[in-house]
Amino acid sequence: MTMLLEGLLVLIVLTNLLMLGSSRLGVYIRAGALQGVGLAFLFFTGEGGWPEVSITVLALVTMVVKGGVFPMLLFRTIRQAGVRREVEPYVGFTASLLIGVAAWGFASWVGGRLPLPGVIRSDLLVPTAMFTIFTGLFLIVARRNAITQVLGYLVLENGVFTFGVALETSTSFLVEMGILLDIFVGVFVMVITLFQINREIEEIHMDSSKLSALKD
Amino acid sequence: MVTVNFAGLVPIALALVMAPLLQGVINRTKAFFAGRQGAPVWQPYFDLARLLGKGAVYSRTTTWVFVAGPVVGLASILAALTLMPLGGVGAFLAFSGDLVLMLYLLGLMRFVTVLAALDTGSSFEGMGASREVTFAALAEPPVFLTLAILAQKTGALSLSGILAGIGPTLWVTAGPMLALLTTALFLVFLAENARIPVDDPTTHLELTMIHEVMVLDHSGPDFAMILYGASLKLWLLGSLVVGLILPAGLPWFVAWPAAVGALILLAILTGVVESTMARLRMHKVPQFLIGALIMTLLALVLGAR
Numbered sequence: 321m322t323m324l325l326e327g328l329l330v331l332i333v334l335t336n337l338l339m340l341g342s343s344r345l346g347v348y349i350r351a352g353a354l355q356g357v358g359l360a361f362l363f364f365t366g367e368g369g370w371p372e373v374s375i376t377v378l379a380l381v382t383m384v385v386k387g388g389v390f391p392m393l394l395f396r397t398i399r400q401a402g403v404r405r406e407v408e409p410y411v412g413f414t415a416s417l418l419i420g421v422a423a424w425g426f427a428s429w430v431g432g433r434l435p436l437p438g439v440i441r442s443d444l445l446v447p448t449a450m451f452t453i454f455t456g457l458f459l460i461v462a463r464r465n466a467i468t469q470v471l472g473y474l475v476l477e478n479g480v481f482t483f484g485v486a487l488e489t490s491t492s493f494l495v496e497m498g499i500l501l502d503i504f505v506g507v508f509v510m511v512i513t514l515f516q517i518n519r520e521i522e523e524i525h526m527d528s529s530k531l532s533a534l535k536d
Numbered sequence: 537m538v539t540v541n542f543a544g545l546v547p548i549a550l551a552l553v554m555a556p557l558l559q560g561v562i563n564r565t566k567a568f569f570a571g572r573q574g575a576p577v578w579q580p581y582f583d584l585a586r587l588l589g590k591g592a593v594y595s596r597t598t599t600w601v602f603v604a605g606p607v608v609g610l611a612s613i614l615a616a617l618t619l620m621p622l623g624g625v626g627a628f629l630a631f632s633g634d635l636v637l638m639l640y641l642l643g644l645m646r647f648v649t650v651l652a653a654l655d656t657g658s659s660f661e662g663m664g665a666s667r668e669v670t671f672a673a674l675a676e677p678p679v680f681l682t683l684a685i686l687a688q689k690t691g692a693l694s695l696s697g698i699l700a701g702i703g704p705t706l707w708v709t710a711g712p713m714l715a716l717l718t719t720a721l722f723l724v725f726l727a728e729n730a731r732i733p734v735d736d737p738t739t740h741l742e743l744t745m746i747h748e749v750m751v752l753d754h755s756g757p758d759f760a761m762i763l764y765g766a767s768l769k770l771w772l773l774g775s776l777v778v779g780l781i782l783p784a785g786l787p788w789f790v791a792w793p794a795a796v797g798a799l800i801l802l803a804i805l806t807g808v809v810e811s812t813m814a815r816l817r818m819h820k821v822p823q824f825l826i827g828a829l830i831m832t833l834l835a836l837v838l839g840a841r
């Protein structure tokens with residue numbers, strides 16, 4: 321089971337790196353969806369075989385929301401708002417990748433030193449969670465396209481979620497469900513707002529550097 | 537301390553005889569994907585025979601460097617082959633640090649090819665040489681880092697020792713790390729052998745070539761040596777990739793057929809990659825190779841725990 325767990329964690333790290341290094345919005349959205357599905361499978365890697373019903377439900381909801389609903393919403397926004405399909409970075413892709421590797425090293429260093437309650441199933445879990453959070457934050461600040469900011473927010477939340485999996489025994493089902501609901505509403509509102517802004521002001525084309533110039 | 541293993545002569549003989557077959561398999565796979573009949577898998581052998589029967593043409597601007605290029609290149613790849621184990625059976629020669637020698641023999645092969653290309657005095661070949669060296673510089677760090685990680689994991693310093701130490705036990709304890717290293721090596725394998733998505737071996741369109749452009753002026757037996765050297769290099773780097781996957785310590789009558797089978801599968805995989813992907817734009821190639829480097833860096837962190 322550790323093999324499967326670590327394989328999934330490596331998959332999550334790789335999707336982060338893919339998002340840092342890619343220039344296409346479609347790749348971002350698909351990588352984010354893959355990451356979400358990978359996260360859901362983390363629940364099934366526990367030592368005690370099949371998890372309890374509540375956890376199974378949580379995993380299934382995660383899978384559907386992160387792997388199906390979010391990508392659909394985002395792709396629809398891109399299509400209807402006519403967003404450019406390139407992500408327009410402030411920081412170049414190769415530089416982003418190298419920053420990502422540095423962040424991964426830092427996350428591993430911190431992850432080994434962080435005292436956490438309960439038993440952590442793999443010493444890769446906490447570094448992966450922190451690295452995912454860093455990636456999300458970086459995507460929010462280093463990409464100009466407004467859709468990437470929504471995605472950065474999602475990736476950030478994926479990191480928090482991984483933390484939740486690490487501390488599975490001490491967090492309750494309700495808290496996780498609450499987070500998932502918040503995120504859902506958050507993404508929903510962001511996507512609708514972006515769409516509205518774009519419809520009202522044709523020329524900004526989801527360029528977040530110009531959003532500060534908005535007036536009513 | 538140099539260990540001589542006479543059983544290691546068999547993999548060398550296999551490489552000498554079967555290396556062009558891999559090219560044939562790749563071309564056949566591509567033909568299958570394109571819905572064509574395709575050339576027979578033995579076509580590379582026919583090509584070599586045809587080229588050996590021809591005379592060579594030398595431009596008046598070239599010097600001995602141009603003639604030496606293919607000969608030294610073939611010699612260095614042959615020397616590198618004596619250090620490469622196949623299917624977990626030790627190589628003909630093994631000593632501590634032979635992996636550095638093996639990689640730099642490949643470097644020497646590239647160096648003389650580049651010199652020969654520059655010696656023709658054609659600006660076109662100079663451009664190819666420049667590209668080749670740029671991308672080679674980026675392809676080297678992942679390979680070295682991979683071998684360093686594996687040397688640390690297996691506690692051996694020779695290629696034979698390293699590949700003999702990789703087996704099911706290491707795959708169970710460090711599976712994700714080995715999978716990342718294998719993928720990174722496969723990416724370098726594609727780049728070093730001038731395959732898609734880095735370089736297109738079939739095109740003769742001037743602006744897209746890297747490797748092919750350097751050898752345009754060679755003809756006859758010289759060109760045959762270059763083609764044969766290229767297929768030996770494909771075999772050599774392929775054995776490194778295959779060596780990570782196949783378990784070591786099998787008896788020879790299982791190990792060698794398994795290794796050859798795995799190499800043919802690798803050739804088919806390469807053909808599939810070439811049929812399903814387009815060549816990357818030139819400025820994307822460094823990113824591709826840095827991707828390979830990043831996978832090895834990730835594996836380094838995984839392995840260091």
